[in-house]
Amino acid sequence: MSAIQWLLTLPLGIGSLIMGGLYAPTVVTGIHQMYTAIDLGQIAQYGVTYWLPLASAANIAQGAAALAVGIKSRDKKVKSLALPSSLSAFMGITEPAIFGVNLRFFKPFIAGCIGGGCGALYASIVHLGAKGTGVTGIFGILLCLEQPVQYIIEMVIAVGVAFILSFILYKDQNKDQKPEVVKADAPQTLPEEHRDEKEAGEIPANTTATAGSEELHTPVNGTLIPVSEVSDPTFAAEVLGKTAAVIPSDGQIVAPCDGQIVSIYETGHAVCIASSLGGEILIHVGIDTVKMEGKGFTTRVADGDQVHAGDLLIEADLDQIKKAGYDTATMMILTNADSFAAVDKAEPQEVSRGTTVMTIRTGA
Numbered sequence: 001m002s003a004i005q006w007l008l009t010l011p012l013g014i015g016s017l018i019m020g021g022l023y024a025p026t027v028v029t030g031i032h033q034m035y036t037a038i039d040l041g042q043i044a045q046y047g048v049t050y051w052l053p054l055a056s057a058a059n060i061a062q063g064a065a066a067l068a069v070g071i072k073s074r075d076k077k078v079k080s081l082a083l084p085s086s087l088s089a090f091m092g093i094t095e096p097a098i099f100g101v102n103l104r105f106f107k108p109f110i111a112g113c114i115g116g117g118c119g120a121l122y123a124s125i126v127h128l129g130a131k132g133t134g135v136t137g138i139f140g141i142l143l144c145l146e147q148p149v150q151y152i153i154e155m156v157i158a159v160g161v162a163f164i165l166s167f168i169l170y171k172d173q174n175k176d177q178k179p180e181v182v183k184a185d186a187p188q189t190l191p192e193e194h195r196d197e198k199e200a201g202e203i204p205a206n207t208t209a210t211a212g213s214e215e216l217h218t219p220v221n222g223t224l225i226p227v228s229e230v231s232d233p234t235f236a237a238e239v240l241g242k243t244a245a246v247i248p249s250d251g252q253i254v255a256p257c258d259g260q261i262v263s264i265y266e267t268g269h270a271v272c273i274a275s276s277l278g279g280e281i282l283i284h285v286g287i288d289t290v291k292m293e294g295k296g297f298t299t300r301v302a303d304g305d306q307v308h309a310g311d312l313l314i315e316a317d318l319d320q321i322k323k324a325g326y327d328t329a330t331m332m333i334l335t336n337a338d339s340f341a342a343v344d345k346a347e348p349q350e351v352s353r354g355t356t357v358m359t360i361r362t363g364a
Helices: 002-008 011-029 031-046 051-072 076-090 095-105 107-125 137-143 148-169 192-199 318-323
Strands: 213-217 222-225 242-248 252-254 259-264 270-275 280-285 297-299 312-316 330-334 342-345 349-351 356-361
Touching: 011 051, 011 095, 011 107, 031 051, 051 076, 051 095, 051 107, 051 137, 051 148, 076 095, 076 137, 095 107, 095 259, 095 270, 095 280, 107 148, 137 148, 242 342, 242 356, 259 312, 280 312, 330 356
Parallel strands: none
Antiparallel strands: 213 356, 222 242, 222 349, 242 330, 252 312, 259 270, 270 280, 280 330, 297 312, 342 356
C-alpha cells in the first residue's frame, strides 16, 4: 500500500494514470479489497480520499467498454449480456462487465483500462477528492459534492475514451468459432476424492438436453427460494438475467449442465459456464463474498475446462462465510435469457443435485 501511496504523489498525475489503468486487473485478481485501507488512511490524513475517484473512473470505464460492445455487436447473446452488465458497472458493480464481457473479448478490457487511466489522470491534476468511501460509479458524486463538476468531467473522460476505443477495437467473433460442445463421453474433471460419489450416483452424469431445450439443475443442495427474497437488490430484481436462488445446505457447488468453463473467479466465489445449448450461466456463491478475497473457497476447475452436469466446481466453507457476516444464498443466473424463446423456472422447494430448477428453450 505504501508503494501505491508513493505512486499517487508522482508529478503530473503519472502515478494516478498508472493506477487507474491497473485498477481493473486488480479486480480480476481480487486484491482490490485492500484499497479500503487506502481510502480510510487518506481521509484520516487529508480529510478526503484521492483514491476513490480513481476507482470510480476505472469502474465506469469498464462499463463504457461493455456498453460499446453491446451497441456495436449484432449478436443478440452478446447484447443481452453486455448492456445490463454495463449498467451494473455504471453503478459500481463491475464483475459482470469485466468477467462476462470485457475479459471474454479482451480488447474491450484493455480499452476500459485506458479509459480508467485517463479519467484518473484528470482527477489527480484537479486534486479531486471524496469525503467518504464505499460508493463508486455514478453515485460516487455524492461523496464529491464539493467538486461535482470535476467529478462529472472525470466520468466523461473515462467513459468517452473507453467507449470509443472499445467500439473501434471490438469485432463480433466468427459464428463458426463456438466453444466446443461437451459430449457424453468427454473426460470428467471431477477431483479424485469425489469420483466415487459420482460413480455411486450421488452426482448426476449429464443434463437432459434436446436440440431445442436444456435443463439446468441446481448448482447446490438446499432450498430454492423466490428470487425476490434475495437480500441483494441486483440479484433480487434479476438485473443480470433470469435467476434461480438457493439457500445451500452444503458447500459443494456443482455444474448445472454440460458445458465449458468460460471464467472462474480467482477469489473462488463465482464461475461462468457456457452450456451445450448456448446458455451463458453465472453461478455466484453468497452475497458480497468477493470481499472475502478467496478465504473459504476452493476452486476445482480452470478456465476452458469441459464439464458435465454434477462435476464439482467450487467447495465453499459455509460456516466461514457466515462467520464473516455474509449471506450464503447462491444464485444461478442465465445472463443471456433474451436469446431463448422461453425460460421456465421451478417453484420454491427443497432441491438436491439432479433437481431441475430452470429449463431453457430455443423454440416454442
